[in-house]
Amino acid sequence: MNAAHASWWALFRQWLRNPLRTAAVVPSSRELAAAMVAELPPGTARVIELGGGTGALTRALLAHGVHGDALLVLELNEELHAHLHARFPAVRVELGDARDLPGIAERTGYLAAGPADAIISGLGLLTMPAELQRAIVAAAFQCLRPDGRFIQFTYGPQAPIGDAVAAELGLQVRRGTFILRNVPPATVYVYEQARRG
Numbered sequence: 001m002n003a004a005h006a007s008w009w010a011l012f013r014q015w016l017r018n019p020l021r022t023a024a025v026v027p028s029s030r031e032l033a034a035a036m037v038a039e040l041p042p043g044t045a046r047v048i049e050l051g052g053g054t055g056a057l058t059r060a061l062l063a064h065g066v067h068g069d070a071l072l073v074l075e076l077n078e079e080l081h082a083h084l085h086a087r088f089p090a091v092r093v094e095l096g097d098a099r100d101l102p103g104i105a106e107r108t109g110y111l112a113a114g115p116a117d118a119i120i121s122g123l124g125l126l127t128m129p130a131e132l133q134r135a136i137v138a139a140a141f142q143c144l145r146p147d148g149r150f151i152q153f154t155y156g157p158q159a160p161i162g163d164a165v166a167a168e169l170g171l172q173v174r175r176g177t178f179i180l181r182n183v184p185p186a187t188v189y190v191y192e193q194a195r196r197g
């Protein structure tokens with residue numbers, strides 16, 4: 001089995017076990033990964049990835065030039081975490097919940113070099129209860145520089161973060177590229193702290 005098939009099977013197996021949490025049947029396409037990476041702020045060096053899965057976005061981040069030691073990848077599923085760890089030995093891949101990101105980033109020493117420039121998320125935020133969504137997004141913005149970006153893709157027609165949650169956290173949103181070549185087609189969204197004044 002080649003690497004692409006191994007990734008496909010790894011994600012598909014986890015999707016059979018827990019479709020809501022896994023949120024994707026197959027890994028993101030190269031086109032979607034490229035569209036996510038294209039939204040990184042200029043000069044980005046440090047990135048956190050939430051919900052690494054089998055590493056479709058991790059691979060694109062590394063190919064874009066993000067160094068392994070400037071990347072922190074979080075994955076909740078043990079089997080997918082092991083898969084990521086084996087596939088990207090030079091990257092800090094942590095088994096954990098995105099809700100606990102600040103503690104994990106602190107404990108692993110990631111934040112010692114400063115906050116992240118961007119957070120790339122493959123989480124299925126849209127289908128999460130508002131409370132969980134709020135906890136994850138708030139945790140993410142605690143680890144971002146003040147003008148950093150939270151970049152998220154979604155399969156649905158609406159924005160992945162609920163309006164009430166975005167308003168409560170003071171976020172502004174921009175709809176990015178729609179990618180047809182993905183299963184299913186997906187849209188990229190970019191969230192930032194709203195500027196005051």
Ligand SMILES: C[S@@+](CC[C@H](N)C(=O)[O-])C[C@H]1O[C@@H](n2cnc3c(N)ncnc32)[C@H](O)[C@@H]1O
Pocket residue numbers: 021022023024026027028050051052053054055056057074075076077080096097098099121122123124
């Ligand atoms: C839609 S898949 C995306 C996988 C990969 N990033 C991609 O684009 O192909 C979502 C991933 O998020 C993980 N996940 C779900 N909830 C999580 C959480 N609270 N914290 C960290 N990872 C989570 C799932 O196990 C799954 O691997």
